[in-house]
Structures are given as structure tokens and as C-alpha cells.
Amino acid sequence: MRKFLRITLIVAAGFVALVVATLATTSIVNVVAGNSEAEKIEPYGRLVPVDGKNMNVVVKGDGPETVVLLPGFGTAAPALDFKPLVAELLPRYKVVVVEPFGYGLSDQTDKPRTTDNITSEVHEALAGLNIDRYVLMGHSIAGIYALDYANKYRAEVQAFVGIDSSVPNQPGMDDKLPIGAMKAAKALGLTRVLVSMAGDPYDGLPYDEATKEQIRMLSLKNTSTATYSNEMENFERNFTAGKSQSFPHDLPVLEFVQAANHDVEGWIPLHQQQVASVDHGEMVTLDATHYLHHTKSREIVENLNRFMVGVKK
Template sequence: MKAKFRKDLEFVKINGHKLHIFRCGDANKPKLVFMSGSGTVAPIYDFKVLYKKLLDDYRIIVIEKFGYGYSDLYECPCDIDSVVSYQKQALKMIGEKAPYILLPHSMSGIEAIRWKQMYPDDIKAIIGLDMATPLTYMEWGNKEIHKRLELMRRLKKLNNLGLMFWYPISKRELNKDEIQQHNLLKRRNLMNNCYVNEAMQVLKNAKIVARAGKAECPTLMFVSDGKQTSPNWISNEQKYAKSVNAETVFLNCGHYIHYYESDKISSKIKAFLSKLA
């Protein structure tokens, strides 16, 4: 029997297209909204190793943007205001009311900052999981972004030919069925046009966020060793942290920090948020 996507999923419709949102835990507890980095094929499974350790104390919400996870491969507008607005709209449509605590990984860091800029009352705190800051993308400039876009296009061609079977996915905390689902989503989603379109827009989006000024709120930033990101990653994280008076935790691990340090991260999140209660 051919493997199929699971049926027990919750979707909302945005512009006639299905957007998947995963949620679990007590609806009356503080809401943690996980936001994935660029090209993460299945955020619902990618973040499980971390949110499983937070589930007893918080409401867990994972937004799978268009092109991610089980959401439609809908090529929506990728300007940052539109991306933030449709995520806000989706949460409202399923009855999840603000305030939210955002947990952005990588590129979604600029989305989290923009969300706070656009809708300040929505956001109680930001917890960056090696989140990107506007300065990093602005330092990259068009040359670096075009280089990364070309790599994405090449990987997409290989995936279309069925030659990306080697591409790794995290199996941490996943059962057999979830690993199978993760692999199905990898085959469907890897390097799809939604990811490419986002990357094409990221420099412009970073400039919009930078021009809008600070997004001041309680902020905790976990920072990787920088080896899987780009030059100046750590220094740019430090500059952003200083600008918003963020608490910073440096980790000796790769960019997907929740894979390697979920125990430490979850404990620190609980301690940080307990001070905001």
C-alpha cells in the first residue's frame, strides 16, 4: 500500500489554500508559537524534540507556512508584512488569541521581529532559536543570496529526479509513523518554489524590518557556534541582543540547536518565562 499523509490534521483556509497548524496542550496556559527556518520541510516534526519537553507547562502551536509541512504548496506573496499577517490571521481563525510567545528559528527571526513591530500587543516575548537578524541578511547582500538561491535550484532539480534520498532529516523523538510522514514531506516539499520565493525576498524584507526600528519585548536568544551559518553570525546576534537588552545563551552546537541542546534550551525557557508570569 502506498504511504499517504496522515488525516488527523487541522487546517485553515487562507485565500482558498490550506494552511496547517499543529497545536496541543492546555489552551489556558501561555502560548508558545514555533516558527521554522527557511526550507524546514516538516516543522511539526522538526520541533518535536523541543516542544515535547515544554508541553506540560505551555500551549504548543506550530505554524506551517505555505510550502512547509502539510500546508499547500501555494506561492503566496512573500513580502514580510503579508507573511506575518496571514500567520496572525490563521491563529485568529482557529481561536488562538494573543498574547503569544514566539520561538523563531533562523530566517523566521525577522518575521518574529516584524510581528512585534506590526502588532505589538500580540507578542509577550520572543525566544530566538538561533534566529536570524536583519543585519545578517543585509551583510550578505544580493551576491550571497543569489549564490544560495542557485544552490536551492540545483537541489530542487535533484529532488525532482528522486536523487535527494540522502538528504538528512531529524528523527529525534519521532515514532516510526512520524519518521515515515517526515520522509513523505521531504520528498514533496524539499526546495519547493515557496522556499525559493522567500529567499528571493529576504534582503528586501530584512531592510523593511531594520528601518522599522526596535521590537522591544522580553527576549531570550539561543545562539549556535556559527559554523553552519555565515561569517559574523555570532557578532550580529550579539549586536541585536544588545539593542533590545536580550538575554543570550551561547551553545556549542550547530544551527538547528533544538536537535542538540533541547534539554538545556527547555530548562532555560522555563526559567526565563517564569520571571514574566
């Protein structure tokens, strides 16, 4: 029995030592790789002063109407991720992609990621570029921020267009998330390991290899930062605040919605309720993933053009 216990302890100690050595290796590799990648990330867009920091904004085209694009949560490089949609919007529209703090090439911030702070910062960036009349188009969680934004700055917003956008009453947004574990996984280099094992999430999509590599590096850089994590920590608060808001009744609202969302109960009815709450609202279902703009950008822009013509009548 003593011999068995001694062997068990030796095996356990060896296993612990192996785990510690592995984590030490992945941590060191992660730091070295991160420093190397930081030198390879290529600048794009322009840095706009906002609240004492710099927010990255990409402006393309000179069309008579302007579309402002806001990303969904965790989209590491919004201006690059939106490339197929930007290409379809040009040249009819002037396109502005805002990368909020913690996204893309924008600075990090220690200011709480509340809806009020996020919308005020986005507006300050647009004001700094003298952009004061536009269609606000947002993906995923941007739908929550857009409710606040449209009420604050109604005189500037011509319409809201949702790309499978979040709605305040969707279930599950009060679930507790493993934020601490995610931070630890990044610090230990495990996030990098998982990303390498997961394969290319943009495989088969209209992105060139150089763009995909930039997105990969920015994803590793921006995931689970303090800014990223704080936005997650504010999910419940921001969704709860959204329940007391609705779009102004005279704001045209067009929402593109994933036709078969099996993760969120009542996804389509929730959006039907939202578009029914305004005088000029419409919902279009698309057979695609949550990132509708990856594969359905042409359909999105065709329907946007038609919708805006109807709004002007």
C-alpha cells in the same frame, strides 16, 4: 584522423544518450514515487482557512501560557521537526506550531513570499483559532519575520524567543542562489537521488522511524516547489527590509545561539547587539548545530522558564 573523429563522435553520442536515458528514468521514478508517497503522508494538526487557502496548525496542551512556534526556511514538516521541543514545553505551556504556506501539510500559494505577506498569514491563522496572547518562538529565518510580526502585533506578543534565529545584518543574504537549477533537479528526480545518497539526517536524534519517514516524504514533496522557490527569491528583499526594523524596546527577547557558527561571520556579536537593543534581552549560547532544538530542547525550555519568571517580576 577521420577514424578517430568518427569514434569520438560515436562515444560522445553514446554518452549523451546514456545521460538522457538516465534522466528520463529518474524523472519517471520520481513521479511514480511521489504519487505513491502522497497516499502515505499521514494528516496531523488542523487546517485553518487563511486567505482562501488552508494552513496547517498543530495545537497541543492546555497550559496557562501559550508558545507559538515558527519554522526555519525549508523545514519540510515543522510540526514533526519540532517534536522534541514540543515534548519539553508540555505540559507547562499550550504549544501551537504554525506551518506557513508551502510547509508541512499547508497549501502552496502563488502570493509573493514577502515578510509582510507571511506574517499577515500567520496572524490570520492564529486569529482563526482565537489565539491572541503568546510567546513567539522562531527558528532561523523566522527571526526576520518576527521583527515585522512583533511590531505589527505587539499587544499580542509577550516575548520573542529565537532558536539560532536570523538577524537582518548577517552577511551573505544578497548572494544569488541557483534556484533554477534546484527546480530542474527536482523535476528530473535528481533531488530524490541526492536525498537517498545523503543518508538519514535525523540519525541518532529523538525521532521514531515512522516520524522520520513522514519527514522524508514531506521533504521531497515540499522542496523546490513554487512557494519554496519564491521565498528564496525574496531572501534579499526580506533581509533588507529587516534592516530598518528592530524589536519594540519593551518586548522581552531571549535568543539561543549556536556557540560555534563557522559559516556566518560575527554570528554571536550580531545577536548580542540585537538583545542589547531591548530593555529585557538575553542571549544563551548552546554547543549544537543550527537546529538547536534537535538536541538542546531541555536546555531551551529550562532557560525559557527562568527568563519568563524574570520578565514577570
